[in-house]
Amino acid sequence: MRRSFVCGNWKMYKTPSEARVLARDIARGLRGDDGRVEVAVCPPFPAIAAVAESLRESPVAWGGQNCAPQLEGAYTGETSAAMLVDLGCTYAILGHSERRQFFAETDSTVHEKLEAVLGCGLTPILCVGETLEEREADRTSEVVGRQLRGALAGLPGPEIARSVIAYEPVWAIGTGRTATPDMAEAMHREIRELLATMIGEDGAEAVRILYGGSVKPGNAADLFSQPNIDGGLIGGASLTASDFLAIVRAGCSTE
Numbered sequence: 072m073r074r075s076f077v078c079g080n081w082k083m084y085k086t087p088s089e090a091r092v093l094a095r096d097i098a099r100g101l102r103g104d105d106g107r108v109e110v111a112v113c114p115p116f117p118a119i120a121a122v123a124e125s126l127r128e129s130p131v132a133w134g135g136q137n138c139a140p141q142l143e144g145a146y147t148g149e150t151s152a153a154m155l156v157d158l159g160c161t162y163a164i165l166g167h168s169e170r171r172q173f174f175a176e177t178d179s180t181v182h183e184k185l186e187a188v189l190g191c192g193l194t195p196i197l198c199v200g201e202t203l204e205e206r207e208a209d210r211t212s213e214v215v216g217r218q219l220r221g222a223l224a225g226l227p228g229p230e231i232a233r234s235v236i237a238y239e240p241v242w243a244i245g246t247g248r249t250a251t252p253d254m255a256e257a258m259h260r261e262i263r264e265l266l267a268t269m270i271g272e273d274g275a276e277a278v279r280i281l282y283g284g285s286v287k288p289g290n291a292a293d294l295f296s297q298p299n300i301d302g303g304l305i306g307g308a309s310l311t312a313s314d315f316l317a318i319v320r321a322g323c324s325t326e
């Protein structure tokens with residue numbers, strides 16, 4: 072049985088001082104039964120230490136939004152997996168479409184980053200998803216399949232099984248357009264079937280597959296009630312404690 076997971080991606084929003092307050096408000100707003108859902112937030116790197124202070128006594132985990140593929144060295148501006156571990160991170164988001172689009176990340180860089188993150192004991196949240204153009208050209212399965220195989224090929228089965236996948240159709244990110252629950256479920260099922268060909272059915276059944284793309288308090292429950300949607304990666308709506316907590320509760324109601 073997979074435990075639902077709701078993770079906030081704060082992108083390049085929130086200074087360390089603002090992040091400390093948002094994290095505190097999220098932690099304070101959690102109720103007893105919210106524990107049925109695993110909750111995490113991924114602030115910008117400079118805010119991680121402040122967020123860690125706010126969350127240390129809470130059940131909320133935290134992570135980075137990216138990670139260098141190299142373990143250490145003369146790589147100005149980069150942050151290593153070991154640094155994230157030292158900050159108490161549990162997760163690292165990898166291959167987000169904004170990184171692919173604006174920072175030229177390819178499937179092979181994402182693969183290297185996965186190796187670095189898994190090697191340090193962090194849990195990767197691997198993002199995959201098609202653009203509108205690709206969907207309209209009926210290339211969604213091909214693109215998502217390529218991203219998954221490119222990122223995961225050659226990794227040991229147990230490492231893949233403990234990873235989290237986020238299916239995020241690019242056309243739904245920050246646009247207010249959401250995949251319908253049926254559309255999202257169809258892709259999640261396909262992703263799980265592909266994972267089964269790589270690591271076997273038991274391994275694939277263990278992998279949590281999150282949906283991301285304009286998830287809001289009003290649409291979260293319908294999405295999360297689908298059998299292969301195990302929670303969400305939340306951008307815009309994770310920047311307001313009340314909205315994020317409402318989404319966490321939508322995850323509880325489908326448990």
Ligand code: PEP
Binds near residue numbers: 246284
């Ligand atoms: C994201 O950035 O991962 C995301 C899903 O953003 P939004 O919820 O704002 O669409």
